[in-house]
Amino acid sequence: MRTRAANLLLGLLALPGLPALAGASRAAAAPPPRRVVSLAPSLTEIVFALGAGDRLVGVTQSCDYPAAARGLPRIGGMTDGTIDLERLLARQPDVVLAIGEDQATTVANLRRLGARVEVIESQTVADVFGAVSRVGEILGLREPAGRLRRELEQRVDRVRTAVAGLPAGKRPRVFFEIWDHPLMTASRATLAGQLIELAGGINLFADLSGRYVEVSPETVLQRNPQVILSPDHHGRALSVDNLRRQPGFAQVDAVRHGRVHTFAGDLVSRPGPRIALALELVGHALHPDLVPLPAEGAPPGAARH
Amino acid sequence: MSDRDRGRRRYGVLVLLLAVVLLASAAGSLLVGSAEIPLRRTLTLLASSQPSLERTILLKLRLPRILLALVVGAGLASAGTAYQSLFSNPLADPFVIGASSGAALGATAAILAGWGWNGGWGIGPLPLLAFGGALATVGLVYLIGAGGSRSSPVTLLLAGAAVSTVVGALVSLLMILHDQSLGVIFNWLLGGLSSATWHDVRYGAPLVGLGVLALRLLSRPLDALALGDDTVASLGLSALGLRLAIVVAATVATAAAVATAGIIGFVGLVAPHAARLLVGGENGRLLPASCLLGALLLLLADDAARTLAAPQEIPISILTALVGGPFFLLLLRRQSRAPGGLP
Numbered sequence: 001m002r003t004r005a006a007n008l009l010l011g012l013l014a015l016p017g018l019p020a021l022a023g024a025s026r027a028a029a030a031p032p033p034r035r036v037v038s039l040a041p042s043l044t045e046i047v048f049a050l051g052a053g054d055r056l057v058g059v060t061q062s063c064d065y066p067a068a069a070r071g072l073p074r075i076g077g078m079t080d081g082t083i084d085l086e087r088l089l090a091r092q093p094d095v096v097l098a099i100g101e102d103q104a105t106t107v108a109n110l111r112r113l114g115a116r117v118e119v120i121e122s123q124t125v126a127d128v129f130g131a132v133s134r135v136g137e138i139l140g141l142r143e144p145a146g147r148l149r150r151e152l153e154q155r156v157d158r159v160r161t162a163v164a165g166l167p168a169g170k171r172p173r174v175f176f177e178i179w180d181h182p183l184m185t186a187s188r189a190t191l192a193g194q195l196i197e198l199a200g201g202i203n204l205f206a207d208l209s210g211r212y213v214e215v216s217p218e219t220v221l222q223r224n225p226q227v228i229l230s231p232d233h234h235g236r237a238l239s240v241d242n243l244r245r246q247p248g249f250a251q252v253d254a255v256r257h258g259r260v261h262t263f264a265g266d267l268v269s270r271p272g273p274r275i276a277l278a279l280e281l282v283g284h285a286l287h288p289d290l291v292p293l294p295a296e297g298a299p300p301g302a303a304r305h
Numbered sequence: 306m307s308d309r310d311r312g313r314r315r316y317g318v319l320v321l322l323l324a325v326v327l328l329a330s331a332a333g334s335l336l337v338g339s340a341e342i343p344l345r346r347t348l349t350l351l352a353s354s355q356p357s358l359e360r361t362i363l364l365k366l367r368l369p370r371i372l373l374a375l376v377v378g379a380g381l382a383s384a385g386t387a388y389q390s391l392f393s394n395p396l397a398d399p400f401v402i403g404a405s406s407g408a409a410l411g412a413t414a415a416i417l418a419g420w421g422w423n424g425g426w427g428i429g430p431l432p433l434l435a436f437g438g439a440l441a442t443v444g445l446v447y448l449i450g451a452g453g454s455r456s457s458p459v460t461l462l463l464a465g466a467a468v469s470t471v472v473g474a475l476v477s478l479l480m481i482l483h484d485q486s487l488g489v490i491f492n493w494l495l496g497g498l499s500s501a502t503w504h505d506v507r508y509g510a511p512l513v514g515l516g517v518l519a520l521r522l523l524s525r526p527l528d529a530l531a532l533g534d535d536t537v538a539s540l541g542l543s544a545l546g547l548r549l550a551i552v553v554a555a556t557v558a559t560a561a562a563v564a565t566a567g568i569i570g571f572v573g574l575v576a577p578h579a580a581r582l583l584v585g586g587e588n589g590r591l592l593p594a595s596c597l598l599g600a601l602l603l604l605l606a607d608d609a610a611r612t613l614a615a616p617q618e619i620p621i622s623i624l625t626a627l628v629g630g631p632f633f634l635l636l637l638r639r640q641s642r643a644p645g646g647l648p
Binding site for chain 2: 180181182183205207208210213214215216217218219221222224247248251252
């Protein structure tokens with residue numbers, strides 16, 4: 001009841017924007033959309049990678065890559081309840097690009113208001129390939145999308161092939177530290193967890209379900225990770241030294257052999273076109289002899305040792 | 306032997322027994338954790354000084370965690386005992402009367418400002434702000450809930466609930482407006498001892514200890530206060546000053562406990578009541594007994610938190626609420642049925 005009333009109110013407030021929306025719902029045969037709103041940083045990156053960044057008229061607060069995305073109008077966060085529908089509609093988008101996760105209510109509301117919304121599945125590495133194609137189709141940029149997709153698939157395959165056939169004994173045990181206080185890790189169900197396995201590693205907590213899980217520090221020590229990976233901030237900036245200084249960490253193999261790496265947090269958690277780069281960096285961290293350090297396109301400081 | 310002597314002896318035996326049980330449980334907790342280290346191995350590790358991974362687990366992870374559980378449990382239980390006596394309200398507890406959420410607001414502000422524990426002897430901006438927040442909320446709750454002429458136990462609880470809600474909303478607002486630090490604060494608010502380090506023990510324990518000790522010293526005047534302001538005056542003390550001193554001491558213990566381990570509810574409720582059943586209502590006896598029981602309670606809760614779903618950790622506040630919530634309801638029911646109980 002409350003939602004309906006809120007929708008009605010929003011509809012009234014957005015009246016000036018309505019003609020544009022009604023026109024947008026005529027879909028396929030119409031010319032490719034000129035005004036695009038993206039509801040996820042991964043989708044924003046795909047639009048930019050396809051060379052259509054200038055069509056974006058609204059992005060989320062988290063859309064910070066590439067640098068040009070930071071200057072774009074913000075329409076709120078990236079989950080239901082944090083997205084500002086008024087501001088979104090006021091941007092008069094021809095199409096709204098949404099993700100499946102945590103945006104169901106927003107998508108339903110936007111559609112009820114007559115906006116064209118495309119939901120693009122975007123959680124796994126494989127999803128990224130599909131998402132590139134879908135966004136290309138929607139924006140009428142099939143050819144560049146095809147090129148980008150082929151490039152990403154090749155780069156992911158190259159890492160996968162390099163580590164294929166490694167016996168279990170050659171696959172390092174990897175602890176991915178998402179958070180330090182309390183100690184939290186990324187399970188196999190997360191993008192980071194997927195990267196570890198694609199790059200030829202074994203997740204230290206492969207036995208846990210759930211996505212981001214608080215784990216016992218003593219189990220981390222006992223299972224003795226050979227490599228520790230972490231985003232480069234836990235709310236505040238983080239260095240390899242911080243990681244090493246946690247109680248008992250000095251004694252695990254990863255720290256003793258200097259195999260602690262931090263990555264730009266968005267790189268390993270964002271299912272966008274930089275996923276190939278993320279996989280190459282993780283691959284190099286796990287198997288420096290098999291996966292070369294990506295030279296080209298690696299943002300400075302993307303991986304630190 | 307007079308009744309009085311017998312009572313004193315019985316009390317002495319009880320406290321000794323509690324202390325022994327507590328020490329045994331603390332030692333036993335060294336054996337409990339997601340990494341299984343058998344008893345014999347543990348003893349060998351403790352006896353030798355050879356560094357090893359398991360020795361690190363025992364001495365750098367489990368031991369500070371155990372000590373912090375004892376300290377925080379003792380602090381919350383002492384504060385609860387004092388609040389209950391001061392407000393003549395069996396349902397008062399640092400969590401219920403808003404002290405915990407006030408401390409959380411202060412600590413949240415400190416974290417957002419980038420201030421920590423540092424500052425010489427553990428009196429940094431973070432505990433100071435936590436203390437300020439707790440004192441402000443308790444003061445407010447006290448003025449609204451217990452200060453008036455027609456106040457009742459229910460008024461105090463309602464005031465506590467309302468102030469806690471407002472303060473909780475302020476914490477949420479601060480978090481939302483600074484969503485970069487959202488994760489830090491959120492995890493910290495959930496409370497827990499899983500990341501306890503010697504650093505936490507070094508900074509948190511002295512402050513909690515200070516509050517607990519002050520309350521112990523104030524236990525006789527606290528008894529006098531229960532008999533009326535005239536009794537206090539006959540001891541040559543000012544009732545107002547005494548109340549203030551007790552609130553400050555209990556709030557120091559609460560704020561330091563919250564600043565080290567987040568919000569952990571109901572320990573300050575369950576421990577004093579269990580202690581009252583054992584040693585009676587006189588604060589000189591009640592406080593030490595309650596202190597020991599609170600430490601024991603939180604120690605056992607943390608043992609459960611680190612083993613029930615191992616290697617996954619369960620936030621300890623979930624466990625204390627699961628045990629303490631029903632206990633609170635039971636007390637509420639008993640109170641409302643007792644003659645002269647809650648209106």
